[in-house]
Amino acid sequence: MAYKNDATGITEGREVTNGMILIDYKDRRPIYEQVIEKLQQMILCGALEPHSPMPSVRNLAMELSLNPNTIQRAYQALEHTGYIYTIKGKGSFVSELSAAADNKRREIEGELQKSIDKAMLSGITADELRQMVERCITASEREKL
Amino acid sequence: MAYKNDATGITEGREVTNGMILIDYKDRRPIYEQVIEKLQQMILCGALEPHSPMPSVRNLAMELSLNPNTIQRAYQALEHTGYIYTIKGKGSFVSELSAAADNKRREIEGELQKSIDKAMLSGITADELRQMVERCITASEREKL
């Protein structure tokens, strides 16, 4: 039995997120927030399937070279917002998508609202904003390759 | 002569920003960043005219109940990004709009790009994004009243 992760990041019976989560130490946001965001995206885009086990707190901490407390904090936030659920002693598991997806939509729309409010207050017009958004969408689609 | 601000926030010969800058202590961003953003908006929307004097570091600090160092930090950032210019011993003054406006457009578009990248990674489609943006624009226009 392999109790420690091997080079592929796969552990006995439990899929792990090898290489999918990269911490950016230049990012001003705290690490636990970056972990939250990456896991949310993996859940929402289907990389982690509903009811499949999340990596354990300690394993993910090892894998990312972080303290277990940091991962714990992220997991608790994910549970509070409906992305995962926990069974005592067994582990944390991916929730059904519906609730999580709605939360993410609200979160993104809130961010857009803030940016757009700032833009309007700074004298940027609605049409300018629409052009910007189209450029951003194009750039974002190009990145997906 | 009135050396201290009166109730209207107007000081001898120097327009002040009375009431236009509200610090939100629930905001996670540092105070100096909030001050920067509000002053940028006031400059870009024409509330502060080019070549008119900015409130002095010490006056604005008094008015907002902040330490002069905090205002100084904001002013130095505004100078580095072309929003204001400084004459030693005389004060700081509003710059011409062109450079500042371009910087703000780039800043806003950068924010939009980040939000839109996140949205696409979370499985939100381009058309959903366009609908969100339209709702945000409508909401933002409604707020202007």
Added chain:
DNA sequence: CATACTGTATTAAATGTATTAATACAGTTA
């Protein structure tokens, strides 16, 4: 039952940033 895994909780220490406070200095203006 023992072992090794799960999540959870707690306390302490270290670090970095933001903010305030208290000064000081140089240039401008009246």
Added chain:
DNA sequence: TAACTGTATTAATACATTTAATACAGTATG
């Protein structure tokens, strides 16, 4: 000279983040 400008520096304080070291309870398995 007096009172204002911006600027610089140092110290003290506060706060959030992160790490570290434990401990406890529930689950699964041999």
